[in-house]
Amino acid sequence: MNDLRTPLARVHGLGSARDGMRPWWMQRLTAVALLLLGIWFVVSVLLLLRSGYVAAHLMLADPLNAVLMIAFTTALFWHAQIGMQVIIEDYVSTRWLEVVLQVLVRFLAVLGALASAVAVLRVALGY
Amino acid sequence: MEPTPRPLSPHLGIYRWQVQMVTSILHRLTGIALVFGSLMVLAGLFALAMGETSYTAFQHFSASPLGLILLVGWTWSLVFHACNGLRHLLQAAGVGFATVVFIRNSWLVIFVSLVLTILIWAWVIFGGAL
Structure with a gap:
């Protein structure tokens, strides 16, 4: 066996989710962030x-609001990407199309x- | 490539209708709707960055019939996705997993999302005087 990786490292990412726990965890982390930032966003609007x-313009020019807005949009697009990734994994069974869509969405x-x-x-x- | 003979999920047609299924499907549908809603957020930020003319045009579009229909839809989608997402987070933490609680919370999410949407739009319509 000319593979320097451990048996565990070799099977990592081979499950149906391919990338393991990270997207699942980030989906929930961004969800919590969006719950809080979303309330701020809706009230602001x-x-x-x-x-x-x-x-x-005055509102968004305020440093605190600018930071919260960038945090909100970053969490928003991150969460959207993971959500779309899960939907594409579930419903697009043609492998090349799935890969193209995943790359495009990212x-x-x-x-x-x-x-x-x-x-x-x-x-x-x-x- | 040959499709691998793995087990398939049962198709929707043979499921008996139940509320947990509705909230699950709506979570995905509202999620997809909100992906397009995020483009509206982006458009608003860009309009604001580009100056007064473009921001006024953005506000005009938001107040147009098409804009209002989209915004009402996105409001409910956001509120539902948030409430149901909170239910999912609680369940991921092990809270509310018993079938009875699951069913009750699913109905609660639907009810609360409708009430919050109505409250938000009542504020939009009548809140100008405040």
């Missing part, structure tokens, strides 16, 4: 409904999180 651009989720962060920073840093 409800408070800004009646006001226009200036009030919304790319889009990262782009979504980065784009949100850039938009928030643009407001918060006052460009």
